[in-house]
Amino acid sequence: MFDFSAFFDHFDEILQGFWATIRLAAASAVLSLIIGTLLASFRVSPVPVLRSFGAGYVNVVRNTPLTLVLLLCAQGLNDTLHLTFSESSSTTYYWWAVLGLSGYTGAFVCETLRSGINTVPLGQAEAARSIGLTFTQSLRMVILPQAFRSVIAPMGSILIAMIKNTTVAAAASYAEVALVSKTLLDAPTFTGGAIPLFIGVAVGFMILILPTGFFFGWLAKRMAVAR
C-alpha cells in the first residue's frame, strides 16, 4: 500500500501537472492582485456607479462556489458561447482557468485591501489632497502603498488559498496536477496505490506553499509602516 514506485513511474506526468499548476498560480496571483486593487479602488471611489459595481461584484463572486465560477468560464463562456483566446483548446482552457480563478480570488483581495485602507489614518488622504493630488493620485501614491503594507500577511493567506484552489481548475478542463492525478488513477493500467500518489502530490503542494508563507511573513515585517 505504501509502495511509491507507481508515483515515481509517473513522475514526469506529475511534474508536468505541477508545472501547469505553477503557471496557473503565478498568472492568477498577478491578475487577482490587479483585479482586487481595481475593485478596492472602485469601492472607495467618490463615483457612486463604481462603488455599486465594486460592491455588487464582490458580493456575487465571493458567495459563489469556485467550481461554479470555473465551470461557467470553461463550459458556459468557452464551450457554449465559443469565447476563445486561441486556436489551441489547451491554451484557451488555461486562460479561462486564470480568469476564473483571478476573478474569484480578486474579490477576496479587494476585501482584504479595503480593510487595509481602513487602517490608513484619514489625515493621510487629507494631506494628499491638500497638496493638490487628485483622488486617483492620492490613492495610488499615498493610500494604497500604506494599505498594502498593512495587509501583506493576510494577502499571503489569500494567495496560499488560491494556490490550493488551482486544483479546482480541473473543473475547467485545465490539466493541472489534480486532474493529472485523477487521470492517472482512473486509467485501467494504473496499478499502484492511490495513497502514495496523494501523499506525493500533497508534498508537492507543501513545497510550493511553505516558502510562499515564509516569504509573506518576512515581507510583512520588513515593509511595516511605522507611525
Add this chain to the structure above:
Amino acid sequence: MTDSEGGPDLTKGEGPEDAITQAAATGTGPLVVVEHVHKHFGELHVLKDINLTVDRGEVVVVIGPSGGGKSTLCRSINRLEPIDGGRILVDGKELPKEGKELARLRADVGMVFQSFNLFAHKTILENVTLGPVKVRKQGKQESEKHAMELLERVGIANQAAKYPAQLSGGQQQRAAIARSLAMKPKVMLFDEPTSALDPEMVNEVLDVMTGLAREGMTMIVVTHEMGFARRAAQKVVFMADGQIVEENTPDEFFTNARTDRAKDFLSKILTH
C-alpha cells in the same frame, strides 16, 4: 508689522462685493474672501454666515472655544469640506466643486494640520518633493534641490533621509510646513499647528511660522498661542458657536476685548 500702524477699520471694512471686483480686475485685491458661508453637519449648523477678508501678506489668527467651527472654516477654505451656502474666493477665483481643476487650485492653498499628517511610508525628502513632482510637474532634481533648501530653512535638512516616525513632533511639524511651502502656495492655513506638541517643541515651530509671516506669507492660523498672535498677526478673529463674534487687532483683543463672549473665553485660557 506693529499694531500701531493701524490697518483697515475692521468693524466697517469694505463690502465683500467691492473686494471681489477689485481682485478680479487687478489681481491685487484681498487674497481670501469668505462670503456668507454656511456649513451643516447633518442637523448641526457649524458655520453660520461667516464673512472674512484676508489681504495679501496679512496674518490672521483665529481663536475660540473648541467646537466653535475653526477647523471647519480652515477645511472649507481649501475645500476639504464642501460648503452649503455662500462662497469662498482665493485670489479672486472660486474653487471648483470637483475634479482635476480643484486639485490644481487647492495646491495654491497650503495646509498644516494639528497631527502633521506626513506620509508615513515616505522619507522626509520624498514627502516634500511629492507635490512638486506630481502636481506641479517639476523635474525631480529641481524639486529635490528646492526641497533641501526648504528643509534647511526649517532647520531639519539633516533629517531628510529619515521616515516621519523617526522624527520628534516638532521636527515633523516643521517638515509638514516645508511640504506645504514646496507647492509655493499663495496662502497657508495652520490648524492648531502646535497643539499636539510637547511644550518644549512649540517654539521651534512658532519660530518658523513667525519667519514666514515676516517674509510676507499670507497666513490663516488657528492657535491659542497669544505670543505668536501678538508677534506675527495683524488681525485676530474670535469664533464661537459657528460665528465670528469679534474681529480685532491682537493687542486690543488680548488686553481689551470688545465682546463679553471673548472676555469670558480669554479669562479661561489666561488662567492656565
